[in-house]
Amino acid sequence: MDDEVLDAGSQKDAIPFTAKLTAFHRMAETERKNPLFKDHYAKMLIGDMTKYSEEHRYSISRDGYTIARTYYIDEYLLKPWAKFHDESQIVLLGAGLDARAYRFRPLEQNSHIIFELDFPVTIQYKTKILKDEIPLCNLVRIPTDISKHQWVSQLFNNGFSKDIPSFWIMEGLLYYVPQDASIFLLKTISDLSTHSELFADVCVPPIAGLKFGPFTRHFKWGIEKEDIHGFFQHAGWNVTCAYAEEFDQGRDVGQKGMIFVHGHKSEQNNTSVSDLVRSDREYDLSRQQLQARAIILLKKSPKEIEYVLSQYRKNPEDGIEEYHCFIKEIYRNIKQFTTLFRDISDIARISPRILADPFLKREQISNWTKEELDSHIYGFLIAILQFLYCTANNLDGSEYANSSLHDLSTRNESDKLTMLSSIISFINSELK
Ligand SMILES: C[S@@+](CC[C@H](N)C(=O)[O-])C[C@H]1O[C@@H](n2cnc3c(N)ncnc32)[C@H](O)[C@@H]1O
Numbered sequence: 001m002d003d004e005v006l007d008a009g010s011q012k013d014a015i016p017f018t019a020k021l022t023a024f025h026r027m028a029e030t031e032r033k034n035p036l037f038k039d040h041y042a043k044m045l046i047g048d049m050t051k052y053s054e055e056h057r058y059s060i061s062r063d064g065y066t067i068a069r070t071y072y073i074d075e076y077l078l079k080p081w082a083k084f085h086d087e088s089q090i091v092l093l094g095a096g097l098d099a100r101a102y103r104f105r106p107l108e109q110n111s112h113i114i115f116e117l118d119f120p121v122t123i124q125y126k127t128k129i130l131k132d133e134i135p136l137c138n139l140v141r142i143p144t145d146i147s148k149h150q151w152v153s154q155l156f157n158n159g160f161s162k163d164i165p166s167f168w169i170m171e172g173l174l175y176y177v178p179q180d181a182s183i184f185l186l187k188t189i190s191d192l193s194t195h196s197e198l199f200a201d202v203c204v205p206p207i208a209g210l211k212f213g214p215f216t217r218h219f220k221w222g223i224e225k226e227d228i229h230g231f232f233q234h235a236g237w238n239v240t241c242a243y244a245e246e247f248d249q250g251r252d253v254g255q256k257g258m259i260f261v262h263g264h265k266s267e268q269n270n271t272s273v274s275d276l277v278r279s280d281r282e283y284d285l286s287r288q289q290l291q292a293r294a295i296i297l298l299k300k301s302p303k304e305i306e307y308v309l310s311q312y313r314k315n316p317e318d319g320i321e322e323y324h325c326f327i328k329e330i331y332r333n334i335k336q337f338t339t340l341f342r343d344i345s346d347i348a349r350i351s352p353r354i355l356a357d358p359f360l361k362r363e364q365i366s367n368w369t370k371e372e373l374d375s376h377i378y379g380f381l382i383a384i385l386q387f388l389y390c391t392a393n394n395l396d397g398s399e400y401a402n403s404s405l406h407d408l409s410t411r412n413e414s415d416k417l418t419m420l421s422s423i424i425s426f427i428n429s430e431l432k
Pocket of ligand 1 (some may be wrong): 016018019022023053093094095096097098117118122130144145147148170171172173176190
């Protein structure tokens with residue numbers, strides 16, 4: 001079958017097969033009993049793949065990796081991003097048949113714009129198929145070749161702004177782009193970024209050397225996990241990474257050695273996620289010293305939180321001020337505590353929220369309902385206690401998932417205030 005051999009990195013006159021197969025996997029997920037996500041657009045976009053699926057049952061069924069990857073991006077990265085940025089740009093490099101602009105509900109909050117970049121043939125096809133559908137946010141499609149520099153001027157001509165935070169998504173892209181072009185691409189997007197983050201997936205060299213299967217046969221390069229930090233840093237990004245199987249959601253992600261990379265370009269005086277994750281070497285406090293500090297903070301936090309809550313109940317404005325005083329101190333320490341964890345994904349397992357920006361801006365909350373404000377404040381206070389508890393007790397993400405605190409937290413998911421109160425009681429009784 002011809003299109004099985006299409007090369008996602010070079011084919012310009014047919015829809016890249018890897019894009020179709022990825023969308024096929026999303027369609028299959030949507031039709032599963034308890035799907036991790038639903039993408040109702042995938043079916044419209046894949047066209048007729050009956051013949052291929054009959055002939056290639058194996059590659060069709062090997063969807064665990066793409067599903068786990070999409071879920072990871074949606075849940076761990078884009079959900080908090082969309083929620084905590086008043087305004088943002090999400091740039092899908094090698095967008096393929098991705099339908100996030102239509103299906104990903106968190107985009108309805110705040111003001112986001114999605115830029116989809118792919119070869120002209122993909123963009124034209126997608127535009128035609130989805131012409132009657134309404135996106136959830138602003139959507140701009142850019143037909144281009146990312147390996148040529150012209151895409152940058154196209155992006156600016158289509159409304160991209162350097163001053164707005166950007167999330168760069170390279171989902172299933174980098175290993176198709178030659179390594180030197182990948183470095184150039186990463187440097188370019190770092191230059192275009194102000195307070196920005198990225199996702200990319202990469203693979204270890206033995207996978208790139210496999211040269212078989214509809215995806216891996218086209219992989220051009222690979223990198224060992226321990227070299228990833230330096231590689232991305234050289235290109236202007238601070239990153240953390242995790243093997244895909246750590247986020248498999250119970251799916252078979254196949255070959256060991258596929259890696260999720262989450263990066264940020266940090267700006268000075270920025271209190272968001274970008275500043276939270278640092279290399280261990282930046283701090284010389286020992287693990288024991290940091291843990292001891294976490295214990296002290298854990299001991300005094302319940303009382304301080306109770307005070308914040310009492311002020312907030314009396315008068316939300318005063319309460320917000322108290323909330324800010326409390327989190328300012330905590331977040332100074334949280335930056336250091338994050339170095340005790342394996343990587344950003346491990347922290348996200350405890351609470352993705354801890355990686356988001358906890359500070360409230362006046363203009364941001366002016367349109368919020370009281371419920372939204374409550375949810376922000378209670379949510380961050382819960383995340384702080386969960387995170388301090390894990391740091392103080394030296395629990396990683398998986399150990400936390402098996403802890404009584406986790407059980408307690410999932411029991412009261414719908415009512416954050418009740419959850420917060422039970423967490424406070426739990427911590428108080430543990431510390432007695
Ligand atoms: C494996 S697909 C993934 C698509 C999409 N990100 C998803 O997850 O569904 C890779 C995509 O990258 C695109 N791509 C690869 N090299 C490219 C290039 N040089 N310029 C533009 N698009 C490119 C391909 O056309 C294809 O749509």
